[in-house]
Amino acid sequence: MPDASSSRWSDLDRPALDGVTLAAALTRDSELWRSLEVVEEIGSTNAALVAAAAEDAPEGSVLVAEHQVAGRGRLDRVWTSPPRAGLTVSFLLRPDVPAARRGWLPLLTGAALGEAVGEVAGVRASVKWPNDLLAVDGRKLAGILAESTGRAVVVGVGLNVNTTADELPDTGTSLARVLGAPVDRGPLLLAFLRSVERRYRRWTAALGDPIASGLAEDYLAWSSTVGTEVAVTLPDGSTLEGTAQAVDWDGRLVVATANGTVELATGDVQHVRRV
DSSP: OOOOOHHGGGTSSSOOOHHHHHHHHHHOOOSSEEEEEEEEEOOOOHHHHHHHHTTTOOTTTTEEEEESSSEGGGGEEEEOTTTTTTTEEEEOOOOSOOGGGGGGGGHHHHHHHHHHIIIIIIOOOOTTTEEEEEEEOEEEEEEEEEEEEEEEEEEEEESSOOOOOSSOOOOOOOOOHTTSSSHHHHHHHHHHHHHHHHHHHHHHHHTOOOOTTSSSHHHHBBSSSTTSEEEETTTTSOOEEEEEEEETTSSSSEEEETTEEEEEOGGGGGEEEEE
């Protein structure tokens, strides 16, 4: 009889990803994606691709981990997920756009993820600026982390797919919890990466212009932040309150406060919540 540690890997609700088949399906007709590798366990997919970028790994490299043991979110927050319960994926991009416009990459990724979750799993979601995918009840489905390294950007996503209630924090949820049934991660991964590619190619063709590329309009359709009253916690612990009016050309959140309008980059905030 298998012990507890081995049985978790054979859970029928958590089958392994078929890396060879997924790589062939993704790269066959793609103009962006060059490779897809699935590994059983890794410290951090983002860290591995940041190191690969320094060794001139090509744009379009994708790394997926069945189990990530040292994952990080924004501001070095810890991101954990049980083996084969979610999608932990990072990809390497080398966008030929002005550096300031790279702030749109996590927003682009969030919109692409929301689209894939809706099309494949039938789960309605929204994007909270700057890097969270939320279920309808406001609980967190996914986090996104974009890291620049030279001219490259590595974007990482951690999505709760078949994670159970006792494996999640109080503020989190998963696709399986929303649906009441497990979700096949393979089709979801392919749909997400293809959705990223469509948006990324339009955005880079427009040299990072969020208006001309249609990305700004696309993002606003998914945003649960713009147009709402928000409280923004700043790095020094103080709080700024106002109306989230827009996202500017560099992906910064524009907030109208009692003392005037401010533009906030991702690194300028600790937390954003609706009030």
